[in-house]
Every structure is written in structure tokens, then in C-alpha cells.
Amino acid sequence: MEQRKKIFGALDDLMRSPIGDRLRERVFRELSTKEIHDLLQREQKPYKELMAYYQCALMEVETKFRVLNEQFSLAHDRNPIESIKTRVKSLESITEKLNRRNLPFSTQSIEENLTDIAGIRIICSFREDIYFLADCLLEQDDITLIQRKDYIENPKENGYRSLHLIVEVPIFLEHKKKMMKVEVQLRTIAMDFWASLEHKLKYKKDIASDQLTADLKKCADESAALDLKMDAIRKEIEVLKAPEAKAIGREVKHLPGGILNENQ
Template structure:
């Protein structure tokens, strides 16, 4: 098959979704309001990753849900659900599946909220609807997940028992951090707006930290 032709709509979708989600953040900050979105990253799976997952899942390429992937980082757990509602209320995408790894934390300690959306892309051959995965997580969740992924790559999932226990403990610490930050959320939001009035004049994201678009889970 022609992988370049197949992947083009996914590449287009990731680009458009990043702009739209970053636009939400920009609108909140221009109004001097706390933005539930801290930053956004995105990527399209590599061909090798797609082929490996097709074999592992016994699925065809067009059945995979996460070829197009977006990650929305937030400061507070409550922001996750605000972002979720913003996504559900949009007219340009449809949520078709939700996976709540916050209420139903994985045994490893992984926490995040995943939604699969149908997103229409306009191509020269007409509209094409593709599936995209949007992961919504706090900065603490993301820090833990990024470290765990790196270690998983090294150990291929077969963690030594001591390391497994340490990862479990650090996941508990990340959870405690999110819980503490939730308790003082209003104080933090007020302080941030006072400290950073530039929130009212936000660029379009070019050159900002959210232009880092590599992630793998």
C-alpha cells in the first residue's frame, strides 16, 4: 500500500486539531481567565509502530484508533473534565469512545483520560473521516507516564520487582501531588493571573514549549 497517501489525512488532522485546541487556550487567556489547557502536543504514528500494532492487535491499519494522536496537558485534575466537556460540545468532531484511566487507574499506576474522536478531513478527493486519540492528563500524570514509558522501552515491560515497587510508589506520589494541588487550585489560579498578566496577550503557540510533538503511548 502507499503509506504516504494513507497517512496524509492523519497528518492533516493532527495539524488542524493542534491549532484548534491551542486556540481554545488562547481564547481563555485573552479574556484573563484560567485556561484548562496548559499546552498541546501531537504526532502521527510511524509506519513501523503501525505495522507492529497491527500484528499485536490483529487489526487492519484503518481500524487503529491512535494513528493520529493528540495530548492535552492541564494543571489540575478538574481541568481534565473541563477539557473533556469542551471537546464533547464541539461540532467539528464526535467522541466515539472514552477510556477513564483516572477513575480506573491501571495496575502500573498509569493515569490519564483518553477519548477517541471521529474527525472529518477535507481532501482533494472529498471528505474523509478518521479516528484520532486525544489524551488529557495533568503535568504530574505526564511526568510519571513519560518516565515509565522510557523504562518500559528499556525493560520491554519486564520490570525488576524493586523497580516495579518504586514506580508504583512514585505513581502514588504523583496522585498525592494532584490531590494537594486540587485543594489549593483557586489560590494558584489567582496567583498565576496576578504574576503573569501576559496571559492576556498570548501568541499562537509558535516557538512555545507546546511545539514539542513527540510522544509514544
């Protein structure tokens, strides 16, 4: 495992940095095959460009969500987004995924066959915020929906919940426009809490236990129930605040000019 990490670490360095003699020697010392040598020479520049394009696509989508978050906060006095995380898949992950599918390693193969190279995760306060933000994003005329998987309404067997969207977004380069795919995941805080811990507990651990699986599923269901309860409490608070807001509105309406003087 350590050797594997060293190999892919060297490849990542090579792909993301100018090739120097010392770096080239390190890579070819650890990967002393003609096939890898030829692959790196052939794909280095196109790969770097493609990863940069995916990063640009993430910037475009992230900006869209930040604008929606700001606009929502002005209209509703709260932010629907708790946090935003982005990532571009590592070379190791890309290679492993292509190998699992018996696909060649090339920029064309990556673009045509993998839809989750660029990923953005939106952590929301409430379940309703997820669907609100997703609808707002998909209504934008430069966003094309490629695939939608609703694991909130239809959770995975292990209890995983999230809304997954594969969208295509344009990036504008010096002399052209290029459409790029981005995977969008929208979750509540509770969904993200469960998914993150479940991943840490089970990632690359070959443990088969029906009881552990059942316990994790139970935790997921309890988290989902908590989401629904918090949503209900939020709605109840909004109902209680409504008469107060109307009363304030009536008072302001009857003031001279409808505006409260700063000295009053």
C-alpha cells in the first residue's frame, strides 16, 4: 500500500508540475516500464489542461451556489447553505476507476466515461433547502442536467441519503467555450455527519458484519428522523413569527411616509 501511494504521489507531482530531471528520475525509478514512460510523455500536457478545465467548472458552479445563498439570505433572513466543499479526483482515483471498467487511460476516455472528476458538495441546513437549491440551479439556462439520483426519497440499502446531480456547465476559455461535467451532491448537516463517519468506519476495511450494517442503517434512519423533526420545528417557528411580522408591517405602514425616523 505504501509503495502504491508513493507511485501515485510521484505521478501526481509529474502531472501537476513542470517536469524536472530529478522528478523524472524519481518517477521512472519507481515505474520503470516503457508503457508508463510513453503514457506520461503522451498524456502529461492534455491531462494537466483537462484537470484545469474541471477546476474552472467547479469555480463556475460554486459561484452559482454562493450567489443563490446570498440572495436567499436577503429574502428569508437565513442562509440555506452551511458549507461548500469541492474536489477534483486524484490521478490514483481516476486510474483505479478506469481500470475497474477496463477503459484506457486518456483524456478522451476520462471525459467520455467519468462524470465525477469534478465534485462539489453542498451542505444545507434543512431538507427543503436541498430541493430549493437544486431547482434554482437547474433553472439556470447555462446548466444542463445529465443525471439525477435522489437518495433522500430513495435511500441506498445502507441508509445513505443525498441528492446527486450530474450537470454540464460551460467554461469560457481564451478562444472557445467548453462544456464540462460536474457532480453536485446536496445533503443536510445530519446526512453529511452520517456519511462522513460511515465512510471513515468502513473505508477499505474488509469487515463483514450484519450487525454492524444494521447498526449503521439504524443510525442513518435516526438521522433522517432528526432532519424531519428539525424541519417541522423550523416551520412552527415561522408560523409563530408571522403574526409578529404582520404587526410590525402595519405599524410601519401608518408612520409618516411609511419609514421609521432614525430619531424615533
